[in-house]
Amino acid sequence: MYTIDLIRDILELKSCEVANYSQQITELVYDSRKVNQPEQSLFFALTAARDGHDFVNDAYQRGVRSFVVSRSVTFLESVSDVNVLFVDDVLQALQSLAVYHRLTFQGQLVGIAGSNGKSVVKEWLFQLLSIDKKVYQSPKSYNSQLGVALSLWNLSNHYDIALIEAGISEPGEMERLQALIQPEIGVFTNIGLAHAQNFESKSAKLQEKLKLFRESKALIAASKYISPGMIPEHMELYQWGDQQSDYVCLERVELLSNSSVLQISIDQVSYTFEIPFTDKASIENILTCFTFMSYMAYAPAVIIERLKQLRQLEMRLQLKKGIGNSSLIDDSYSNDLASLQISLDFLAQQNQHSKKTLILSDMDGLASSEKLQEKLRAILSRTSISRMIWVGTAYPWLSDLNGLDVTLYHSTDDLLANLDVLAIKDETVLIKGGRTYLFEQIVQRLTLRSHGTVLEINLNALSHNLMHYRSMIPNDVKLMAMVKAFSYGSGSFEVANLLQFSKVDYLTVAFADEGVELRMGGITLPIMVLSPDSDTFQTLLQYDLEPEVYSMRFLNQFIDFLKDNNRKAYKIHVKLDTGMHRLGFLPTEVEGLIDRLNQQEEVRVQSCFTHLVASGDSKQDEYTQYQIDTYATAVAKLEQGIGYSFIKHVANTSAIVRWPQAHFDMVRLGIGLYGVDMDSDGSQLEKVSTLQTTVTQLKELPKTETVGYDRKGILTRDSRIATVKIGYADGYNRKFGYGVGKMKINNQLVPTVGTICMDMCMLDVTDIEVKEGDIVEVFPDIMQASQDIGTIPYELLVNISSRVKRVYYFE
Numbered sequence: 001m002y003t004i005d006l007i008r009d010i011l012e013l014k015s016c017e018v019a020n021y022s023q024q025i026t027e028l029v030y031d032s033r034k035v036n037q038p039e040q041s042l043f044f045a046l047t048a049a050r051d052g053h054d055f056v057n058d059a060y061q062r063g064v065r066s067f068v069v070s071r072s073v074t075f076l077e078s079v080s081d082v083n084v085l086f087v088d089d090v091l092q093a094l095q096s097l098a099v100y101h102r103l104t105f106q107g108q109l110v111g112i113a114g115s116n117g118k119s120v121v122k123e124w125l126f127q128l129l130s131i132d133k134k135v136y137q138s139p140k141s142y143n144s145q146l147g148v149a150l151s152l153w154n155l156s157n158h159y160d161i162a163l164i165e166a167g168i169s170e171p172g173e174m175e176r177l178q179a180l181i182q183p184e185i186g187v188f189t190n191i192g193l194a195h196a197q198n199f200e201s202k203s204a205k206l207q208e209k210l211k212l213f214r215e216s217k218a219l220i221a222a223s224k225y226i227s228p229g230m231i232p233e234h235m236e237l238y239q240w241g242d243q244q245s246d247y248v249c250l251e252r253v254e255l256l257s258n259s260s261v262l263q264i265s266i267d268q269v270s271y272t273f274e275i276p277f278t279d280k281a282s283i284e285n286i287l288t289c290f291t292f293m294s295y296m297a298y299a300p301a302v303i304i305e306r307l308k309q310l311r312q313l314e315m316r317l318q319l320k321k322g323i324g325n326s327s328l329i330d331d332s333y334s335n336d337l338a339s340l341q342i343s344l345d346f347l348a349q350q351n352q353h354s355k356k357t358l359i360l361s362d363m364d365g366l367a368s369s370e371k372l373q374e375k376l377r378a379i380l381s382r383t384s385i386s387r388m389i390w391v392g393t394a395y396p397w398l399s400d401l402n403g404l405d406v407t408l409y410h411s412t413d414d415l416l417a418n419l420d421v422l423a424i425k426d427e428t429v430l431i432k433g434g435r436t437y438l439f440e441q442i443v444q445r446l447t448l449r450s451h452g453t454v455l456e457i458n459l460n461a462l463s464h465n466l467m468h469y470r471s472m473i474p475n476d477v478k479l480m481a482m483v484k485a486f487s488y489g490s491g492s493f494e495v496a497n498l499l500q501f502s503k504v505d506y507l508t509v510a511f512a513d514e515g516v517e518l519r520m521g522g523i524t525l526p527i528m529v530l531s532p533d534s535d536t537f538q539t540l541l542q543y544d545l546e547p548e549v550y551s552m553r554f555l556n557q558f559i560d561f562l563k564d565n566n567r568k569a570y571k572i573h574v575k576l577d578t579g580m581h582r583l584g585f586l587p588t589e590v591e592g593l594i595d596r597l598n599q600q601e602e603v604r605v606q607s608c609f610t611h612l613v614a615s616g617d618s619k620q621d622e623y624t625q626y627q628i629d630t631y632a633t634a635v636a637k638l639e640q641g642i643g644y645s646f647i648k649h650v651a652n653t654s655a656i657v658r659w660p661q662a663h664f665d666m667v668r669l670g671i672g673l674y675g676v677d678m679d680s681d682g683s684q685l686e687k688v689s690t691l692q693t694t695v696t697q698l699k700e701l702p703k704t705e706t707v708g709y710d711r712k713g714i715l716t717r718d719s720r721i722a723t724v725k726i727g728y729a730d731g732y733n734r735k736f737g738y739g740v741g742k743m744k745i746n747n748q749l750v751p752t753v754g755t756i757c758m759d760m761c762m763l764d765v766t767d768i769e770v771k772e773g774d775i776v777e778v779f780p781d782i783m784q785a786s787q788d789i790g791t792i793p794y795e796l797l798v799n800i801s802s803r804v805k806r807v808y809y810f811e
């Protein structure tokens with residue numbers, strides 16, 4: 001049990017102000033929105049992209065009374081019932097506490113590092129070991145400096161073994177993670193190219209990753225990555241590979257259509273077994289798991305038996321369209337408190353339906369642990385869900401959850417038989433269950449069908465990109481996110497809900513209709529409309545949308561309309577034309593604008609802005625500077641003329657990066673949010689949308705044949721041709737025909753053949769290994785693809801047809 005007093009000792013604090021030394025602390029929190037047991041929570045004011053000190057007040061309002069801060073906070077001085085611990089570095093303090101707690105763990109601690117496959121190996125080891133051991137695993141992608149510390153905090157001696165994943169992106173980070181995790185056993189998955197840009201070389205990256213295991217007694221790795229010379233002498237190395245000298249030797253692999261047969265040898269005895277995977281990465285991960293299990297003294301026959309039950313798991317939380325106009329959040333592969341909390345946070349972000357349903361399975365160990373029951377109750381009673389469908393044991397406390405409507409089923413089959421009775425409609429449903437409950441059957445029944453092409457939207461990446469740009473602007477500069485054109489093709493309220501949750505200041509759409517869709521999807525942020533039309537004035541008022549005002553004629557029309565409707569001080573955004581020559585008042589018109597504004601009460605200037613025509617182009621820097629200067633002069637005149645101040649904004653994505661002097665009061669972030677790098681600094685951006693389809697049919701054709709309409713696809717050799725279901729009606733431009741377009745299958749690029757049809761096109765896959773059903777990435781490099789047909793990434797993104805299903809995921 002940790003009290004404030006003990007924590008103060010652990011952190012060796014000199015400075016603190018404590019109202020209650022004996023206050024017990026069970027939860028470490030860093031996000032004021034995510035507090036479940038406020039009295040027992042210790043809030044860490046981390047200073048990352050946003051300064052946690054600004055949210056201390058919010059945390060207090062939610063009942064938190066204990067804080068770790070690195071500077072004085074006026075609010076905390078004004079209240080007396082708080083425990084405030086002052087430290088130099090808040091993250092480090094959190095880590096120190098986590099290390100202290102980690103050292104109380106008496107079970108075995110396994111650290112997992114590597115470029116890819118960490119989460120899969122962690123999850124699979126969890127499954128393989130759980131059959132006879134109590135296993136703890138760090139939740140989802142909690143592998144950063146912060147995530148690892150939080151993972152360790154949840155450890156307890158209830159567990160026999162703990163699996164902790166460690167991820168790094170920069171040199172120097174692993175040393176800190178090693179000090180935190182102090183793994184007794186190491187598992188190294190592989191080394192790839194991810195994040196390579198921050199390291200001098202692949203071997204520098206490898207050396208960095210290996211630091212995690214510096215003091216471990218054993219390491220499990222493939223011999224092709226790690227040789228004995230690379231690790232400290234005290235460490236035992238258990239390798240797998242294709243050499244007879246390897247501890248686990250892979251003698252043969254045979255790929256079948258949906259499975260592979262592996263032949264391995266250990267201690268010169270051969271074993272042959274089948275696994276339900278065919279891809280190279282999964283086979284490598286299986287061998288890593290096999291080697292680990294063997295090191296843990298499990299007999300090969302036992303391991304083989306357990307491996308058969310592994311399934312390729314969806315590691316991500318997915319948001320899909322469901323039947324009855326519902327939204328489904330699919331998280332049907334695991335169930336523990338930490339991952340439930342992540343899913344509920346995600347559910348809380350999604351406001352498109354006011355009704356929210358949670359379908360939840362019983363949890364491992366819940367029946368025997370009152371502490372676990374209490375925590376689960378705390379989590380459930382703080383959610384905004386309207387009803388819960390519980391599958392599993394009937395607990396007395398289920399009937400007492402703050403008036404939450406709970407329906408109980410003893411098994412998944414029971415629930416499936418009654419699915420119609422639940423009448424799922426116009427609601428968001430979170431489906432969260434342990435693996436053995438097979439909740440994917442529920443998801444399958446509730447998902448809306450569509451054709452095989454989907455646009456996957458990675459909401460984590462979107463969030464990452466937002467933080468990336470936010471860190472480039474000062475704290476007092478506001479951020480407006482451009483969600484026009486269906487968020488550059490990636491979706492409307494789904495994306496906007498995330499932006500709202502991430503506390504951007506403003507959203508911008510092109511047309512009033514788009515704004516209406518956002519309001520219907522639960523968006524309450526202020527919304528600017530770029531191209532309002534006089535026939536949408538009523539809509540603007542009804543949905544509280546703020547128009548861009550770009551001409552005297554338009555201003556007069558709007559003022560007249562407001563007069564008729566008795567509205568005063570309606571917020572407008574004045575657009576100045578400093579060189580784009582699209583919409584906007586010319587600088588010479590500002591005087592007239594001032595006069596008009598001063599003669600009325602119907603509108604009030606909320607902001608004034610201009611748009612740069614070439615902020616990303618260094619050859620036009622002089623012109624950009626001219627635009628900025630012209631704007632600054634005109635806006636000063638306007639402000640003085642109307643006698644009050646308003647938000648000033650100029651910078652789009654490229655200008656955020658290249659023109660810090662043009663940040664003014666607010667920036668307008670567009671394409672960068674969606675992961676497209678227009679300024680080649682964007683190696684730090686993450687890819688948000690992936691357009692993918694599958695191979696529908698394969699054909700072997702002699703070179704005398706042609707492919708597609710008008711016999712335009714001429715073969716120059718005997719060829720293998722793949723048909724994929726994406727055509728110009730989906731937004732795949734006809735100019736991508738005749739080999740101009742390149743798609744990616746199993747990590748290899750393949751060209752199109754012949755013309756692009758309306759709903760399909762054909763690829764030349766003669767040179768690669770492929771089978772029907774394989775996944776095809778349509779735009780492996782969107783920048784390259786847009787250059788290939790003489791356009792820009794913006795156009796490719798927004799042209800992806802609305803009939804292509806959007807699937808959102810969150811890791």
Ligand SMILES: *Cc1c(COP(=O)(O)O)cnc(C)c1O
Nearest residue numbers: 482611652653654668669670671
């Ligand atoms: C689209 C748009 C932006 C965003 O531009 P990006 O280059 O995508 O960042 C900013 N301001 C206005 C007025 C826009 O129309």
